[in-house]
Amino acid sequence: MTFFDLLELDFVQTALIAAAVLGLVAGVLGPLVVTRKMAFAVHGTSELAFTGGAAALLLGVSVGYGALAGSILAAVLLGVLSRRESDRDSVIGAILAFGLGMGILMLALYKGRASNKFGLLTGQIVGVDSTDLNLLVVSSVAVLAVLAVIYRPLFFASVDPDVAVSRGVPVRALSVVFAVLVGVATALSVQVVGALLVLALMITPAAAAMRVTASPLRATVLSVVFAEVAAVGGILLSLQPGLPVSALVTAVSFVIYLVCRGVGAVRGRAV
Amino acid sequence: MSAISLRGARLSYGDRVLWDGLDLDVEPGEFLAVLGPNGSGKTSLMRVLLGLQPLSSGTVSIAGGNHAIGYIPQQRALDQSMTLRGRDLVSLGLDGHRWGLGLRGRRERRVRVDAAIESVGGSAYADSPVGLLSGGEQQRLRVAQALVGDPGVMLCDEPLLSLDLANQRVVSELIDKRRREADTAVLFVTHELNPVLPLVDRVLYLVGGRFRVGTPEEVMNSRTLSELYRTPVEVVRVRDQILVVGAGACEEQTHHLSAEAVS
Ligand SMILES: Nc1ncnc2c1ncn2[C@@H]1O[C@H](COP(=O)(O)OP(=O)(O)OP(=O)(O)O)[C@@H](O)[C@H]1O
Numbered sequence: 022m023t024f025f026d027l028l029e030l031d032f033v034q035t036a037l038i039a040a041a042v043l044g045l046v047a048g049v050l051g052p053l054v055v056t057r058k059m060a061f062a063v064h065g066t067s068e069l070a071f072t073g074g075a076a077a078l079l080l081g082v083s084v085g086y087g088a089l090a091g092s093i094l095a096a097v098l099l100g101v102l103s104r105r106e107s108d109r110d111s112v113i114g115a116i117l118a119f120g121l122g123m124g125i126l127m128l129a130l131y132k133g134r135a136s137n138k139f140g141l142l143t144g145q146i147v148g149v150d151s152t153d154l155n156l157l158v159v160s161s162v163a164v165l166a167v168l169a170v171i172y173r174p175l176f177f178a179s180v181d182p183d184v185a186v187s188r189g190v191p192v193r194a195l196s197v198v199f200a201v202l203v204g205v206a207t208a209l210s211v212q213v214v215g216a217l218l219v220l221a222l223m224i225t226p227a228a229a230a231m232r233v234t235a236s237p238l239r240a241t242v243l244s245v246v247f248a249e250v251a252a253v254g255g256i257l258l259s260l261q262p263g264l265p266v267s268a269l270v271t272a273v274s275f276v277i278y279l280v281c282r283g284v285g286a287v288r289g290r291a292v
Numbered sequence: 293m294s295a296i297s298l299r300g301a302r303l304s305y306g307d308r309v310l311w312d313g314l315d316l317d318v319e320p321g322e323f324l325a326v327l328g329p330n331g332s333g334k335t336s337l338m339r340v341l342l343g344l345q346p347l348s349s350g351t352v353s354i355a356g357g358n359h360a361i362g363y364i365p366q367q368r369a370l371d372q373s374m375t376l377r378g379r380d381l382v383s384l385g386l387d388g389h390r391w392g393l394g395l396r397g398r399r400e401r402r403v404r405v406d407a408a409i410e411s412v413g414g415s416a417y418a419d420s421p422v423g424l425l426s427g428g429e430q431q432r433l434r435v436a437q438a439l440v441g442d443p444g445v446m447l448c449d450e451p452l453l454s455l456d457l458a459n460q461r462v463v464s465e466l467i468d469k470r471r472r473e474a475d476t477a478v479l480f481v482t483h484e485l486n487p488v489l490p491l492v493d494r495v496l497y498l499v500g501g502r503f504r505v506g507t508p509e510e511v512m513n514s515r516t517l518s519e520l521y522r523t524p525v526e527v528v529r530v531r532d533q534i535l536v537v538g539a540g541a542c543e544e545q546t547h548h549l550s551a552e553a554v555s
């Protein structure tokens with residue numbers, strides 16, 4: 022089959038739509054996640070999405086719902102247990118290790134096909150069906166809608182918490198809400214690129230964008246563009262050679278990151 | 293109505309009492325300097341006024357609530373890698389607390405933010421990443437951030453820190469201008485009284501659980517400070533400067549004030 026024949030296939034088109042939606046959500050959330058130094062939290066949440074997915078497999082419900090439940094639970098736990106920024110890393114480490122262990126246990130107990138097990142870790146966007154796609158689109162719209170309402174105070178709380186508190190911004194409540202949004206977005210990404218590689222969509226594009234601009238608006242726009250290029254581009258590149266989607270998505274995203282670092286370094290010296 | 297009002301206010305952490313029985317009314321347009329050695333509870337007083345720290349007993353009220361406050365926090369350098377320009381920091385002080393994306397009213401915001409930045413002389417670096425600016429430049433933007441929100445009350449926690457003498461004057465005159473033109477009440481925490489002495493209406497002096505409120509003449513004299521510090525303290529006026537010379541507790545103050553007087 023040629024590249025264009027492949028594009029005609031239903032499941033490929035579904036995958037591309039899923040990737041585009043995810044790229045948008047991850048790209049918008051990314052700069053806030055990086056500013057709040059939550060990269061490790063995202064990683065931890067994605068591991069627990071994997072655990073939730075594994076539990077769902079075992080219970081015979083949709084993996085998508087399981088992943089969603091797992092990461093929202095994780096997000097709320099992290100929000101409640103790590104009140105102080107200083108102990109967030111260790112709280113995540115503890116929860117993550119336990120969650121991953123549970124996930125592996127549940128996969129071991131599951132008697133279904135092996136490919137299902139593998140897909141949760143490395144992503145199986147080509148296996149996204151229309152139910153999953155619906156869940157993904159609805160959740161993404163919900164995440165973006167909530168974000169649109171809380172964006173400015175959330176940004177204030179992220180970059181300048183002391184003054185934000187002084188102006189009456191509910192900093193603590195916002196951080197729990199944001200953790201839940203990140204949890205939802207993470208669960209969605211797990212479907213596409215897998216629990217281990219969520220960072221490639223949510224962190225790398227944002228980190229790259231923040232290397233080349235100091236304007237928050239421009240950083241967000243660039244981060245969305247980079248995430249889209251990585252997600253959609255990664256899938257397109259993977260079609261013909263039949264390589265794993267997650268490998269190419271992360272590769273594209275990492276190349277963008279390197280280029281932006283280079284550009285940032287050259288500019289930094291020029292100034 | 294007073295801009296700030298504290299009645300029988302007491303703050304203690306465990307058995308450690310920072311202050312007790314504090315009655316304080318700060319009127320609109322009044323400039324109150326808050327003095328005291330490290331750990332005497334100056335920042336804690338700010339936190340009480342901001343509603344971050346509940347009083348152990350007594351009441352506190354601020355006319356207009358939190359949205360009426362312009363707050364300049366005790367300086368802590370901003371993260372170097374932060375994706376934030378000077379103008380973004382200032383604009384958050386204007387409407388960062390409002391819900392939504394903040395895309396509406398961008399033109400009006402820009403005009404007001406530009407004016408605030410201009411007023412602190414920060415236009416040259418307003419578009420640079422804040423993390424890369426010097427301490428003094430960041431501090432001036434902090435002042436702009438507090439001014440742009442049209443505050444009825446300004447809470448300034450050591451705003452002169454890390455500023456050179458010229459900029460100390462710029463910043464204190466800006467705050468003074470604001471309270472004269474807009475009747476903003478100013479609470480000004482400082483370790484150095486002299487740079488703002490001509491502006492100060494009253495002084496709140498906190499030492500080890502004791503305090504005194506009054507005009508600079510009433511508080512900054514040998515008798516009152518000796519009582520507060522419970523050790524002989526000599527207060528000398530040299531031209532328009534006040535020098536505090538005494539033992540232990542106020543060493544830092546002495547150091548600052550005398551260095552100030554020499555320059
Ligand atoms: N949340 C808290 N719990 C217990 N003790 C506290 C708390 N916050 C402050 N303290 C103590 O209260 C005292 C007063 O602190 P505060 O920050 O108000 O001092 P300050 O007058 O601003 O000092 P500085 O001049 O160093 O800024 C300090 O000894 C501090 O350790």
Ligand SMILES: [Mg+2]
Pocket residue numbers: 334335336366449
């Ligand atoms: Mg202090």
